[in-house]
Amino acid sequence: MLPYFDRAAALMHLGPNVYDEALWTLLGKDPPKSNPRHDGLDACFWQFARDPGNPMEFLRFGPHFLAREAANIQILVNATVTHINTDPNGRKLVSLEVTSAHGRTVSIVPNVVVLAAGGIENARLLLASNRLLPNGVGNDNDLVGRFLMDHPRTSLGEYAPRIGRLVEERLGLFLLKHNGKNHFYSPGLALSPARQRGERLLNCAAYLSEHRAEDDPWDAMKRLYKRQSQNYLRDSISAFSDPRLLMSGICRRVMGGRNITHKLDRLAVDCLVEQVPDPESRITLSERRDELGLSIAHLQWKISELERRTVAALAHAFAGEMISLGLPSPTPPDWLPGGDLDAIEFTDTAHPTGTTRMDEDRNRGVVDRNCQLHGVGGVFIAGSSVFPTASHANPTLTIVAMALRLADHLKDADLR
Template sequence: MPVIELKNSSNDESVSLMECDLCIIGSGPAGSTIARELSNTGLSITLLESGNFVRSPEADILNEVENVGRARIVDQWGVRNRIVGGTSHTWTGRCGPFDAIDFEKRSWVPASGWPLDIGQLSPYFDRSAPYLGLATGSGFSDDRFWHLAGRKQPRSRPDPTMLLPFFWQYSRDDTNPFEYMRVGRRLASRIGPNVTLVTGATVLRIDPVESGRAVRSVAFASPDGRERTLFTRNVVLCCGGIESARLLLLSNTVTPNGLGNDHDLVGRYLMDHPRGSVGTFDVSDSETLRKWIGIYKFRGNLFRSGLRLSPEVQKAEGLLNCSAWLGESVTPDDPWNALKRILRGKPQFPGDALAIAANAGLFVRGLKDYFIDRNGLPRKLNSLNLDCMCEQRPDPDSRVTLSERLDRFGRRLPRINWRIHEDEPRTMRTMAEIVARQFVQMGLPALKLAPWVRDGAGFPPAFVDVAHPTGTTRMSDDRTKGVVDAQCRVHGVEGLYVAGSSVFPTVGHCNPTQMIVALALRLADHLKAGAEKTLTPSVLAGSTTEAA
């Protein structure tokens, strides 16, 4: 794959950046997946990335925001990564598909309902596995896990009308078993010669034709501030829940309100995942609990066991979707963290050696747990919590707009007004209370409810976003209710698509990355099918959709 680094390029070297069939903006999980799927086709593709192959302060400062809503993560590096590979640099590797109910129109959740169902996405969950370093792409997030992993499921089970099992799978990078998948690490070697990766290319706007109803070109700046124009009829925005909305709003040279914004929906319905502790367990009495709802190993990947609210209780009590799992706080002298640092070549001597020696019994037991029993490692804990993460109610007033403040390229910053509603803490409090009752009935250690849960209060100030900005270019086949259609094409603008969590109409309780990649694969198939109408069979014969 050709690579052009604008910070090092002369005018002659970048002369090829004048025209292409398809421009992909952003090289994170969505953008890199689409580029790989469309490799070795007859399409000429330019992949624009604002950052470079290493993190830089010059790129980081472009993620500055103006926040006027609920407190969010201050360090934007935790939310957006301007670097080849995008947010795969900071994600926690936790994957899972959404639940069937997440796609449904729910009378108690305003603006809910996708123009897709889970059956239409299931094949793409399977195809997402090699892109995300997963042992399997589907069939692992519910009771099917036990059969898949060849394990006996626990005899003690909660009432299925109240709680259901849920399993998250942790990604594993195919070049480093101690890291989650970093999609930028070998991107250049995994993409065909028809794709040109351009780093240091910060997109300023997308310019449409005179009518505003089709894409004409993309304007982007090199690090020195020079503006360039790339002519193309097709663009896929893969910039995340904040930047994709911002770029559509900034693309106002023909349509004053921005592209795809005929109905004032771009930037609205901003959602995230409220997450935090709802209670604690006695660490000294936790071994049985940690075996029952713990971490398991299958095909080299780790799977975390947890619980989710059943569809029945969601409907009966008007709740959002919500999940819970054990949150472990390890001590500074945990021997396994010490061993990881040593294996990664970043030891802290003599402390790490002392931690392993002082906790030899735990260390030996862990070897049996991990290699023979195929469980997670027993950790030395400070505390053991029940952590929850819940869906948000879609709200048009929770949104991204444009600030009056400018970045160094003269573009208006995103102005974020993220809102929390009583539905979210009520859902999480109810989840905690149900778990507490069910655990007593099952003979498991008692859950001590957090004060805010016990008192029926709202979220503590510490409950901020978890870097899952979602919903700002929501999907609907009704152009008065969404920004993109079921194929992720922006309503009213031919050739303009959006990929990523910004198209989710609802956010579910689960981490979004596997859903992002599944939808990116589906969009890549759509783009390839469109290309087949214009490309000859001999040109298409060299195409591949196999993940390298």
């Protein structure tokens, strides 16, 4: 996988693929002073892909893909795949049934198909292709749709704005100038591998989440610049209401390589935790139908005691790290002082993974190491649904790297 991560980073207009303490050197910071002091924690980073045409926005693949011209690509829009047709034994791809928004259905006969519809829809489409095969395509062992994972997110505490400024100096965004481009990295604190092994915990990391004031000057200026303001007078007043904050933000960005200072309501310490692959967390077909008459997905998503115990361990470690740095620990959530782990409230992060998991053993997985559906010639799967585990990190970089790897395999393999 390693060479594909660098190729994926180039496609995503990212900076160096460095996400551990080695990044401090690239940022020009002193690692001993910057790394965690509290036992059982490691430095970690997230990187944000920006649009090369508009650095104020996150990267969206769609417009860039549609703008490309390639003689060997034909794009069909308003064409939903509604059924994967195989031979009677379900061992070979025959055709795809494709339906328009107006209900017109056609048949496409490809040599190879790659399902790339996401962590939920990949599994739903396989399950819904059940006219000849009651369990769906590639589902001989009842594994399609199982092991649904996400990155459960919860808060480990909060800071008031004034105190939060001090914490942001340690965990706020960093700007790295690399090859003439600006790249943004968000630092965090993660449970170390040694602590995970020693206490049988999952991978889990904490980071800062800004909750900005409604009249934040920088956000008001951005809305005015992009002509997206709903109230030009109010945003104009907000944009110039705090010149000192604006000057401070410019200095931090230009001279310190840090994030711009925003006006905050509060600063939250959030965390993402990986999940245990659980076969009872799964996607099935509901009785409800969509506009094309297809069964929509029904999700059963379970969070185990181990996820809760891992989050509690990180919450205590984070508070200890802040104290060791001479900073205040955050105001804890209600569940933390009493240790009521069942009271932890999680939300998903829109990172569904694992529902067509990879394993060389067809009794344990849906696809093989090359992302081919076990036992079905001509059908491959791309995306986070093939991940056997999810770690704690956002999946997009790995999704793109895996897609490049699959593309190379399809070009090199004899698939006739």
